[in-house]
Amino acid sequence: MKTISERTRALHPGGLGSALRSAWPVVAGVVVALVLQSVLAPAVGPFAAKMVLDIGIAIVLAVSLNIVNGFAGQFSIGHAGFMMVGGYAAAIVTYYGSIKLWGSPEPHGGFLGSGDLLFLFACVLGGCVAALAGLVVGLPSLRLRGDYLAIVTLGFGEIMRVLAQRSKDVLYPEDVAGKSMWEVSDNLGGALGFSGLPSYVSPTPWNEDTGHAGIFFVYLIVAIVLISAYRLKLSSKGRALLAVRENEIAAEAMGINTSRVKVAAFVMAAFFAGVGGALFAHEFGNTLTPRELGFQKSIDIVIMVVLGGMGSISGAVVAAAALTLMPELFREFAEYRMIIYALALILVMILRPQGLFGIKELWETTAWRRIRARIVRGKEAP
Amino acid sequence: MSEVLAARGLSLSFGGLRAVNDFSLSLGSSDLAGLIGPNGAGKTTVFNLLTGVYQPDAGSVLLDGKQVNGKKPSQIAAAGLARTFQNIRLFGELSVLDNVRTAAGVRTRSGLWRSLLRTPLYLAEERAVTERSLELLELLGIAHRREEQARSLPYGDQRRLEIARALATEPKVLLLDEPVAGMNSSEKVEMRGLIQTLRKQFDLAILLIEHDMGLVMDICEHITVLDHGMTIAAGKPAAIQSNPAVIEAYLGAPEDETTAESEAS
Numbered sequence: 001m002k003t004i005s006e007r008t009r010a011l012h013p014g015g016l017g018s019a020l021r022s023a024w025p026v027v028a029g030v031v032v033a034l035v036l037q038s039v040l041a042p043a044v045g046p047f048a049a050k051m052v053l054d055i056g057i058a059i060v061l062a063v064s065l066n067i068v069n070g071f072a073g074q075f076s077i078g079h080a081g082f083m084m085v086g087g088y089a090a091a092i093v094t095y096y097g098s099i100k101l102w103g104s105p106e107p108h109g110g111f112l113g114s115g116d117l118l119f120l121f122a123c124v125l126g127g128c129v130a131a132l133a134g135l136v137v138g139l140p141s142l143r144l145r146g147d148y149l150a151i152v153t154l155g156f157g158e159i160m161r162v163l164a165q166r167s168k169d170v171l172y173p174e175d176v177a178g179k180s181m182w183e184v185s186d187n188l189g190g191a192l193g194f195s196g197l198p199s200y201v202s203p204t205p206w207n208e209d210t211g212h213a214g215i216f217f218v219y220l221i222v223a224i225v226l227i228s229a230y231r232l233k234l235s236s237k238g239r240a241l242l243a244v245r246e247n248e249i250a251a252e253a254m255g256i257n258t259s260r261v262k263v264a265a266f267v268m269a270a271f272f273a274g275v276g277g278a279l280f281a282h283e284f285g286n287t288l289t290p291r292e293l294g295f296q297k298s299i300d301i302v303i304m305v306v307l308g309g310m311g312s313i314s315g316a317v318v319a320a321a322a323l324t325l326m327p328e329l330f331r332e333f334a335e336y337r338m339i340i341y342a343l344a345l346i347l348v349m350i351l352r353p354q355g356l357f358g359i360k361e362l363w364e365t366t367a368w369r370r371i372r373a374r375i376v377r378g379k380e381a382p
Numbered sequence: 383m384s385e386v387l388a389a390r391g392l393s394l395s396f397g398g399l400r401a402v403n404d405f406s407l408s409l410g411s412s413d414l415a416g417l418i419g420p421n422g423a424g425k426t427t428v429f430n431l432l433t434g435v436y437q438p439d440a441g442s443v444l445l446d447g448k449q450v451n452g453k454k455p456s457q458i459a460a461a462g463l464a465r466t467f468q469n470i471r472l473f474g475e476l477s478v479l480d481n482v483r484t485a486a487g488v489r490t491r492s493g494l495w496r497s498l499l500r501t502p503l504y505l506a507e508e509r510a511v512t513e514r515s516l517e518l519l520e521l522l523g524i525a526h527r528r529e530e531q532a533r534s535l536p537y538g539d540q541r542r543l544e545i546a547r548a549l550a551t552e553p554k555v556l557l558l559d560e561p562v563a564g565m566n567s568s569e570k571v572e573m574r575g576l577i578q579t580l581r582k583q584f585d586l587a588i589l590l591i592e593h594d595m596g597l598v599m600d601i602c603e604h605i606t607v608l609d610h611g612m613t614i615a616a617g618k619p620a621a622i623q624s625n626p627a628v629i630e631a632y633l634g635a636p637e638d639e640t641t642a643e644s645e646a647s
Contacts, residue, residue, distance in 0.1 A: 001518070004507065236486075242473065242484070246474055247471045250472070252459075257456045
C-alpha cells in the first residue's frame with residue numbers, strides 16, 4: 001500500500017484552479033456582506049439593522065468559542081475576557097490613534113477610507129493581542145481539564161474585568177497631545193467604560209454621515225470566521241482537535257501532539273474573540289465597559305455553543321442568532337431572560353444533551369435529510 | 383535482518399510495586415513476537431513504556447537504532463511505533479473513516495495556515511489521506527461501515543478499526559494489546575489470518591499481548607513470558623510450552639494445588 005507522501009506526490013499538487021477554489025468562499029463572503037449592507041440595512045431600518053449587527057457579532061463569538069469548547073473539548077468559560085482584551089486593544093488604536101492622526105475620535109473618511117482602514121487594523125491588532133492572551137490561558141489547559149480548566153478561564157475573565165475597571169479616565173482629545181500611545185494605554189475609562197469610541201460598526205445604510213458600513217464589516221468577519229472554522233473542522237488539524245476531545249491518550253498515541261493542539265485551539269479562538277470584541281467595542285449604541293464583558297457575557301456565549309451542539313458550526317450560528325433575537329422579541333419579559341436561559345439549558349441537557357445538532361452540521365442531521373428527501377420526492381411525484 | 387525495536391533493561395516502579403523489572407526485547411523488521419503472562423504480570427505496562435506513556439526508571443527503548451524513551455508518545459508514534467489498546471480507545475463520536483484519517487494526519491506536512499487557505503499541497507494531502515484510509519478500511523473489512531460513528535460499531539469491528547487506525551500512522555512496529563479478546567472462534571481465525579497478512583503486506587514488526595495461547599503459540603516466532611514484572615522465559619513457542627517456570631506461573635507449583643486454584647481464578 002502506497003504511503004501518504006507517495007500518493008501526495010503522485011497527485012501533482014498545484015495550479016491556478018485550486019487557488020481559485022480556495023478563494024471563492026471568501027469572495028462569496030464579501031459579496032454577501034456587501035448585499036446585506038446595501039439591501040438589508042436600508043430595507044429593515046436602523047433598529048432591525050442593529051439586531052443584524054448583534055447577531056453577526058454573536059456568531060463570531062459563538063463560533064470561535066466552539067473551536068475550544070466544541071472541537072477541542074476544553075471547557076472555557078472566560079471567552080468574554082478575550083473579547084475584552086481585543087476590544088480594549090482595538091479601542092486604544094481607534095480612539096487615541098484617531099486623535100493623533102486627525103485630532104478627533106470621530107469616524108474618519110468614507111467607505112474603506114483611512115478611518116475604515118484604521119478600524120480594520122485595530123480589529124486585527126485586537127485579535128492578535130487576544131491571541132497572545134489565549135496562549136497564556138491555553139498553557140494551563142495542558143495540566144488541567146474539565147472543571148479545573150473552567151475555573152482558570154473564569155479567573156482569567158475576572159482578572160481582565162478588574163484590570164479594565166482599575167484603569168484611569170479616558171483622556172479628552174486636547175489632553176492627548178504630547179503623550180505617547182504607551183502613556184495613554186491605561187486611560188481606558190475604568191468602571192464607567194471607554195466612551196467616545198468612533199462607531200465604525202453602525203447599523204445605518206451607506207453614505208450617511210455616521211454610516212461606515214457596519215454590517216459589511218461585521219459580516220465580512222463572520223464569513224472569515226465561518227470559513228476558517230469549517231475548513232478547520234474538515235482538515236487533519238481539525239480532526240486532531242476532535243481526537244483530543246474524544247480520547248486524549250489515543251490521540252497522543254496516534255502521533256498528535258495534544259499539548260500543541262490544545263494551545264493552538266485556544267490561540268485561534270482567542271484571536272477571533274478579540275476581533276469580535278473589537279467589533280463590539282465600535283458598535284453603535286454600545287459602550288465598552290468592564291461590566292458589559294463580564295462573566296455574564298461569557299456564560300451567554302457558552303450557552304450558545306452548548307445549545308447549538310458542541311462541535312457544530314451551524315449549531316453555534318443558529319443558537320447565536322436565536323439567543324440574540326429572543327430577548328428582543330420578548331422584551332417585556334426582559335427581567336426573566338436569565339431564568340428562561342437557565343430553563344432552556346436544563347431542558348436541552350435533559351432532552352438533548354449533545355445540543356441541537358450534536359457534533360453534526362445542520363445539513364448532516366437526520367431531520368434535515370428527511371426534509372430534503374421529502375422535498376425531492378414531492379418534486380418527482382406527478 | 384535489522385533490529386527495529388529494542389528494549390534494554392526497562393524497569394518501572396509504582397511506589398513500592400515493581401511493575402516491570404529489567405525487561406529486554408529485540409524485534410527485527412517483520413518479526414512477529416508475543417508477550418504473555420498472567421493477569422497483572424506487567425504486559426500492558428511494557429507497552430506503555432515502549433510507547434512513552436510511562437517513563438522507565440531505568441533502561442532504554444530504541445526504535446530503528448535511535449533512543450526514544452524520554453520522548454512524548456506522539457513523537458514516538460511519528461517515529462514509527464503504533465499501538466492498539468486493550469480497553470478500546472476509539473474516537474467515539476467521529477465516523478469510522480475519520481478515525482483512520484485522524485491517525486493518517488501524522489504523515490501530512492500541511493499546518494494550520496495551509497489547512498485554512500486550502501493550498502494545493504493541503505488538498506493533495508487530504509486526498510491522499512482519504513484514499514489510503516479507505517484502502518485500510520477495505521483491507522480490514524470494515525469499509526462498508528465508514529460513515530458510521532465509531533462507538534456504534536460491534537465489538538469485533540471496533541478492534542479492527544483500532545488496527546486500521548494504528549496502520550494509518552505508517553508504523554514500522556505495531557503493538558497489539560489483546561487483539562482477539564472477547565472474540566468468538568471464527569473471528570479469532572479471521573484475526574489470525576489478518577495479522578499475518580498485515581505483517582507481510584506492510585513489512586511490519588508486530589509484538590502482541592494475548593491471553594489466547596492457541597493464537598500466540600501458532601503465529602508468534604518468539605515469545606516473552608512475564609510474571610510479576612519479571613521476564614521468566616523467552617524463546618520459541620515450543621520451548622516456552624515446556625518451560626517449567628512458565629507452567630508454574632500459569633498453573634502454580636504442582637505440589638500445592640490449593641494455591642494454584644486461587645491464583646488461576
